[in-house]
Amino acid sequence: MELTFLGTSAGLPTKERNTQSIAFNCLPHENQIWLFDVGEATQHRILHTGIKLGKVSHIFITHLHGDHIFGLPGLLTSRSFQGGKDKPLTIIGPKGIAKFIHTALEISQSNLNYQITVNEFNTETELNVDSFHIQALPLKHGILSVGYRITAPDIEGKLDVEKLKALGIEPGPKYQEVKANETFEYNNQTYQSKDFKGPKKKGKVITIFGDTMPCQNELILAKDADVIVHETTYIEGDKNLANSYFHSHIDDVFQLMRDENVKKGLFTHLSNRYELEDIKEIEQSLIKNTDQEFYFVKDYDHFQI
């Protein structure tokens, strides 16, 4: 799986950083790409990546502030001309997102050549997308803003080749049968496949947070996550000031990671007042004082998970 950051600024774009959008490549589990938020000019950023709009099957919106949604109309209409024809798209987001999309398409007389389904929620939602499970809970941002906890499917244990050989089964098509089914037959006997596999690996957990100040639901969403993507609008200065604007301070997010045993933090949505050079400098000084794994992400950064 891979996360690609298409915009990492907060509120306004800067010369260096765009407003919010993240692409999540579901491979090897599903041949799909999902977007989380679509700030203005997300489609422009995508032109400079290997992402094909036709591969984008789902768009998740964390909240309705403009820096997270104003790129939707353009991305949806361009998708018609960039491989999206006849490929359905599902959009999941807080109530209101459907009206925004449909008004933009109607006023501009845009006819999409693929089907869109918009699934709105009022406070929280839970859904499966093929082999993935997604849980969204409300955060604290003055407007409904959610975090999406994505659980990837468990990974089957490796075949115990020695044990299969001992039974007399040499590598070949039979191995695929053992892999894919709960039981298999050999020499008129039925075997449990799990007896010939190593232990299952639990599916990885990635949580992508919308804008928020610290709140209880953050703990649930972050618990034991392999990766969290979290806003750090304020990466220095007064924590109370950050929270008074319903945003997080870097210290809030470090605390969350410690409390919930989070392995890696990808920090985005840094205030537009920071230039890349400032961010690098602050990152260097923070690295010295923490043993937590974190990155201030830049536009186009991508991370294997």
Add this chain to the structure above:
Amino acid sequence: MELTFLGTSAGLPTKERNTQSIAFNCLPHENQIWLFDVGEATQHRILHTGIKLGKVSHIFITHLHGDHIFGLPGLLTSRSFQGGKDKPLTIIGPKGIAKFIHTALEISQSNLNYQITVNEFNTETELNVDSFHIQALPLKHGILSVGYRITAPDIEGKLDVEKLKALGIEPGPKYQEVKANETFEYNNQTYQSKDFKGPKKKGKVITIFGDTMPCQNELILAKDADVIVHETTYIEGDKNLANSYFHSHIDDVFQLMRDENVKKGLFTHLSNRYELEDIKEIEQSLIKNTDQEFYFVKDYDHFQI
């Protein structure tokens, strides 16, 4: 006066060219900047120019297709943080633009810190903005699309210094009085100011066309213009194909310029299939076969008028 092109592609952005927007600097007549159309990521382009959003007093929309309006919500909200506070903004465009803007602002819970006035029209409109006169007439594009004919104020004739001196008036504050008023007094006599000035220069005419195939109103709007900005979605190939999509072929625009005695053509909205290198090549071969003054504009190009 100056025109700056913030996007020159048609329909979709490319790696090199953005969707449509043009900035018109009204200096020296008025200390204002007007935008014509606001395609997605216009605000991003503006970050790389000297244009201050607070100086933008009027936005004119030619038509409601997405590549001409999807940048509006982001530009309007960012203007609150980029010098626009308490500086009113007027938006002029076809019916529907108000609903698009207000829905986007409402859904995203955006509060602007300045007043916007949206003036919609159904087919055509005519207005004065300070010393400028603007006439908009409908074109032919399958959706209401207009061209804006902008007439700058006449420029007063230069003072005839020799004649004033002959009367006994030496250079000084009196000259300003002669410049600014229809009559002036000197030695208890009243004089007509115009007798002491050279001939007035007619205000320049700039016509900015929305997307269109050839039509009668184009002739009215282009007549004797100093500059026209016109789409040339198709800069080669079959003219009928261009027109079948309600767009113009380069030959249509050359014809319009000839018929209506247009001095200079700035050609924009070139199909997104053209790369800058292709455009340059086609431009070179066209230059050889015409004595008309024209330019294929690129993003960030600017022209003094």
